Amino acid sequence: MRPMDVAARIPRLRQAFAGAECDALLVTRMVNIRYLTGFTGSAALVLVRPDDVVFVTDGRYRDQSASELAGAGVEARIRVGLTAGAQKESLQEEAAGLGRLGLEAAAVSWAQQRRYDTDWFPDAELVATESLVEELRKVKDAGEVERMAAAATIADEALARVLHRLAAAPTEEEFALELDFEMRRGGATAPSFETIVASGPNGAQPHHRPSNRRIGAGELVVVDFGAIVEGYCSDMTRTFCVGQPASATARRMVDVVAESQRAGVDAVRAGVEGKAVDEACRAIIAEAGWAEAFLHSTGHGVGLEIHEDPRVSSVSTDTLVAGHVVTVEPGVYLPEHGGVRIEDTMVVTDEGCLVFTNAPKELVVV
Ligand code: ZN
Numbered sequence: 001m002r003p004m005d006v007a008a009r010i011p012r013l014r015q016a017f018a019g020a021e022c023d024a025l026l027v028t029r030m031v032n033i034r035y036l037t038g039f040t041g042s043a044a045l046v047l048v049r050p051d052d053v054v055f056v057t058d059g060r061y062r063d064q065s066a067s068e069l070a071g072a073g074v075e076a077r078i079r080v081g082l083t084a085g086a087q088k089e090s091l092q093e094e095a096a097g098l099g100r101l102g103l104e105a106a107a108v109s110w111a112q113q114r115r116y117d118t119d120w121f122p123d124a125e126l127v128a129t130e131s132l133v134e135e136l137r138k139v140k141d142a143g144e145v146e147r148m149a150a151a152a153t154i155a156d157e158a159l160a161r162v163l164h165r166l167a168a169a170p171t172e173e174e175f176a177l178e179l180d181f182e183m184r185r186g187g188a189t190a191p192s193f194e195t196i197v198a199s200g201p202n203g204a205q206p207h208h209r210p211s212n213r214r215i216g217a218g219e220l221v222v223v224d225f226g227a228i229v230e231g232y233c234s235d236m237t238r239t240f241c242v243g244q245p246a247s248a249t250a251r252r253m254v255d256v257v258a259e260s261q262r263a264g265v266d267a268v269r270a271g272v273e274g275k276a277v278d279e280a281c282r283a284i285i286a287e288a289g290w291a292e293a294f295l296h297s298t299g300h301g302v303g304l305e306i307h308e309d310p311r312v313s314s315v316s317t318d319t320l321v322a323g324h325v326v327t328v329e330p331g332v333y334l335p336e337h338g339g340v341r342i343e344d345t346m347v348v349t350d351e352g353c354l355v356f357t358n359a360p361k362e363l364v365v366v
């Protein structure tokens with residue numbers, strides 16, 4: 001796979017400092033640290049100073065941090081502190097005289113903020129910043145897109161291998177486990193979230209957790225799942241039926257949601273508001289009389305996190321640009337008939353979008 005241009009990210013982050021009224025930024029969200037440095041461990045603090053970068057971690061990550069940062073081409077001074085106190089002292093030295101020190105407001109707890117203010121950096125002016133790294137993360141480079149497409153292919157192929165098993169009346173848990181296993185076998189480091197398998201009446205809950213319920217003939221089955229490749233997530237949903245659907249309404253639900261989803265995908269293009277994509281999906285479901293049964297927003301950004309910016313919803317303020325990766329996933333949920341959701345993940349282009357998922361979207365009768 002093509003390398004990602006990790007080293008270019010911190011210089012771009014610095015360009016946002018003036019607007020955020022800070023001179024340096026203490027990055028504490030691990031997913032943002034991974035994005036900026038390539039470090040995949042579970043504990044680190046990164047101080048982005050005007051002219052250099054200080055990476056503080058503990059003894060467990062002495063060697064891993066050095067090799068991952070070097071592998072990503074990121075230049076940083078790595079300071080290993082064997083205790084929390086030693087790490088604090090390293091940062092105090094490095095932050096001395098910096099002036100306005102930005103914190104990631106959404107990721108710092110009240111207790112941490114008080115500690116930073118009174119104990120760690122009493123001489124600095126602490127500044128609450130919002131989404132400085134998250135803003136950069138919205139637009140994916142070619143290497144990131146390639147990883148997400150690879151994750152989607154793994155999920156697609158895993159589904160193709162296990163789908164026939166639905167006819168053997170597995171429980172929801174059993175089917176979810178088989179799907180997860182096939183994704184791991186196909187090269188995923190993990191599922192990108194807890195796989196959803198929701199059959200019959202359970203399908204009316206959009207985020208049902210797989211249970212020991214057996215999947216029966218004539219029932220709709222919503223399967224929502226994804227794979228992780230090198231930290232990047234995929235996300236897809238398909239709705240199946242074992243045999244023919246038990247009711248005409250169930251079949252109509254699938255047809256309406258498929259049409260709604262197609263309209264959403266067709267609306268995705270650089271320059272279009274996230275809100276407009278949501279409207280395109282919602283209009284078709286409303287026309288069918290099920291506006292109140294579409295229980296969630298149309299979609300979300302995907303990347304290192306399964307849910308990230310930009311948002312594709314009625315209250316979204318995002319405008320899509322080339323390189324955004326978003327889902328389109330309308331659904332209809334009726335307690336008497338179950339649920340239908342169809343979801344693809346795609347990368348936005350100037351002309352439209354490239355959909356990562358290939359599995360058929362019309363009703364698949366197993
Ligand atoms: Zn999903």
Ligand code: ZN
Pocket residue numbers: 235300327329343
């Ligand atoms: Zn999703």
